[in-house]
Amino acid sequence: MNKEENIIVGISIGDLNGIGGEIILKTFADSRVLDFCTPVIFASVKTMTFLKNHFNINVNLNGIKHTDQILHKKINVLNVWNEPVKIEFGKEDLKIGAYAIKSLEKATQALKNDKIDVLVTAPINKHNIQSDTFKFPGHTNYLAQELEGNSLMLMIANDLRVGLITDHVPVKDIATHITPELIVEKIETVYNSLKRDFRVNKPKIAVLGINPHNGDNGVIGSEDDDILRPTLKAIKDSGKLVFGPYAADSFFGSNNYTNFDAIIASYHDQGLIPFKTLSFGKGVNYTAGLNKIRTSPDHGTAFEIAGKNEADNSSFKEAVYKAIEIFKNRKEYKAITQNPLKFNQKKI
């Protein structure tokens, strides 16, 4: 297979009782998608056949046992399990959560071993995936352990990119998590990702304040003055185009966000509420900063509509496209930065 043209997209199935299977099949039912990527779904042919019949989606599945059997122009399904699985749409079920993790672990292994080029994850339910061996609040935190680099949750929709200093952290713990070291690490990660993954030459990054109105000189909290401002000053002094802190409440409403290549929020809902409000259904969740590429849609398992053929697959499709785009950008960036003279040479 020509890996240059046919990027192999590994897909973890997510929660089988949610909308994951539906959005995956709807995406690859459009055969044009198979012209530029080769999907490999980590699940089982039996399970995927049940789903395609349930949703009446007319696709052919190519069942395989090993990644060396992957075929181009086919929807490959790698059999991670063979037994029949009882799918009950909309039901939170620990047994179903265990299949989501089986799929994720197998796909991650393939990603680590370069058997797939990128990983796109369908949504999981964070409660039913917990077990004695799996204790992560999400893919980002799991992949941060499995892969190399410093992970960053970066939500992307066209030119809007919102990264988080803290991600799946309970509200009561946020302030203690935000240290100068973590701020530096996350800004460094988004800066490098903008250059390498999105080919932004001189990234401009905005940082949102932690407290309401940046703490109003200590009246509403001291973290902005004591931690954030001095850290940002040191980063700015190093020559990076980093701006802020900006009061978070008006930053998006005033359209100021359009002036930056990325926005860094202090915590999950500070960043994800404006992001999803502006882009829900088109956004992509990208785990930046790691040696491998993983994207996912900007939504969850949507149990209330699962099985009803109502799920919109736009965000999942966008997640596939973005993973491919980032894969290509990284390759190009590597070529340019390794030997710029060679890259610019033209054949005479």
Ligand SMILES: NC(=O)c1ccc[n+]([C@@H]2O[C@H](COP(=O)([O-])OP(=O)(O)OC[C@H]3O[C@@H](n4cnc5c(N)ncnc54)[C@H](O)[C@@H]3O)[C@@H](O)[C@H]2O)c1
């Ligand atoms: N990438 C992921 O794995 C991921 C992302 C977000 C949430 N989750 C998990 O999913 C579960 C449910 O989370 P939630 O209820 O907060 O968010 P959700 O995104 O599942 O649902 C929010 C709302 O959006 C609707 N919706 C979501 N996706 C849709 C789609 N493709 N088409 C049409 N409507 C859609 C739902 O019906 C619901 O009304 C939680 O366990 C959460 O942790 C997982």
Ligand SMILES: N[C@H](C(=O)O)[C@H](O)COP(=O)(O)O
């Ligand atoms: N915070 C993500 C969102 O709301 O879209 C979601 O929980 C997924 O997180 P992981 O990518 O870490 O699973």
